[in-house]
Amino acid sequence: MEKEVTIYDIAKRLNYSPATVSRALNDHPAIKLDTKDLITSMAREMGYRSNTFASNLRRQRTNTIGVIVPRLNSSFVSSVLAGMEKVANEAGYNLIISQSLESVTKEKANTQTMFNSRVDGLLVSVAYDTEDIEHFTAFTNKGIPLLFFDRVIGNDQFTSIVIDNAKAGYEATAHLLKLGRRRVMHITGNLKRNVYADRLKGYKQALAEYGIPFDERLVQVTDLSQEVGVEVARQITRMPIRPDGLFVTNDLCAVSCMTTLKQTGLSIPDDVAVVGFNNDPVSQVVNPALTTIHYPGREMGEIAAKSLINHLNGLMDIQATNTIILRSELIIRGSSQK
Amino acid sequence: MEKEVTIYDIAKRLNYSPATVSRALNDHPAIKLDTKDLITSMAREMGYRSNTFASNLRRQRTNTIGVIVPRLNSSFVSSVLAGMEKVANEAGYNLIISQSLESVTKEKANTQTMFNSRVDGLLVSVAYDTEDIEHFTAFTNKGIPLLFFDRVIGNDQFTSIVIDNAKAGYEATAHLLKLGRRRVMHITGNLKRNVYADRLKGYKQALAEYGIPFDERLVQVTDLSQEVGVEVARQITRMPIRPDGLFVTNDLCAVSCMTTLKQTGLSIPDDVAVVGFNNDPVSQVVNPALTTIHYPGREMGEIAAKSLINHLNGLMDIQATNTIILRSELIIRGSSQK
């Protein structure tokens, strides 16, 4: 186990002061080029590595961005993270990532950890059951930038990056109605979450526009799991009057529902036309391919990270920019029409 | 912007020494319960947050684990990460995650960053074109534990967590041969990587066992992308003697290949029986469902993190445990037999 090399060691070896070494290593303009070269090459030779903690402690800055997501293992989330990591990495930031597993309790704990880790900023997509935002006030109090994406909270108080979920919900539903479907069922998630509430809004708006009365029994709030998909399919087969359209706000759930419906002998899209959400890889692969809403996950991640970093570098004020809305898009495939 | 509260502020306010405050906050056994309560509640009241950097600087430990993966947006990787995050979080560790995007250059840069961030340990799955392991010697020199998973390197020198890829490759191939297929094509990745090299080994072994001569032209080294799937399908349709079996070491690629084959009028599994790899969500959804090898991603992540943490806590020596092999499993579905 080698001894750690510090700027003092380099300084001593070269008969410079630690201050000069520090400056040289940080490419400070006031240092002669020769000196810089000398010092950097000696640093390399001696196997020096900068101590981020000492530096952070001193500079009160971490070059680290915290990310809290509901869960890591979803195709949507991983696209978002891939986008974030790319942008952050290029800008010299590290990402600390944690998952709330859809529980506020864990979300709170994670938030605390992030806070203690003194992340320069925080990117959050909230859990299923997050009610208030008290656990984030520590950040706002300290002026640490906080940016919500996808599952956002408190429309006005925080900057958020979203798609137009109402519009997406409207388009999905209107698409089914345009095809002549009149009994469109809607499977969605916890309505506390903007994404689901807004999509429901869009659903209702489309119905209204086509003069179809809203029927509460056709809307189901679930956890959008694959199991739910199976269950919903079972329910549908048992219904006296079956829906002829189905709008599920999650592709995996939609797919498992569709598959189960097919197994019970129903035909997709003839008996039930289906629209999903997210444009998950499975949506292209299922048969018939699933009509869905493309959700620009990677872009969302990139823009979220970029906005935060710009803000940190004083190039932009995310507090001023209240909401960034990305374009989603209806992708029509076989599950809704032949 | 509030002023940062330190243990000194708490100490002054309560007429204790900073040391006592520190101990109380860290739940040191030698502190009276009353004092602890008093101090912790005062800390809460004053809005104290521990400064991880000062603490890390002092303790020479970070409670942070670095993770480097080829890419974030794959279903396999996100399962692994989900497992790691869970275990790490429960043990009080943070995860710094970065992606090499399959490039050694970026992998090296990431490794350096992790090193400077003084992660307590590093979990790595190497990039497509990583040749040597020089960029990790900094870690081994300093005695920082290094653990490879999935795409591992240098069988002996480093601890690694893998599945038995040769066995998996063997099972996939033998399954096809057992069904009477005699011309089994194998689409795989860069043979520098253990995962692909070993699967090829298994493939060859199965052929040998069934007395079928190995035909080089039936093996293709690709990047296993979805585009490759399409291209391979096109090639197959053009071949004078078509393969009757296809073993692709990646589900997404297998699925796109399968789908393209179907489009050109070939029947799966009748004309070509297909086996994939990973048990990606798409494999269950495609029609016919894809026979594949289940890869225990989540478990791999959990075990990798757990082993590293146990090692850090002195509960285990991962240098002694050279290789941990997890069970993979052939999952037979419609794409290989009716």
Add this chain to the structure above:
DNA sequence: CTGTTAGCGCTTTCAC
């Protein structure tokens, strides 16, 4: 059970 003291490695102000 609690306090004193020193120092982790770095940056930065002030001085020359």
Add this chain to the structure above:
DNA sequence: GTGAAAGCGCTAACAG
């Protein structure tokens, strides 16, 4: 263009 010196906030050895 470079140096001296202080201090970021915390912990651990030692002392009592």
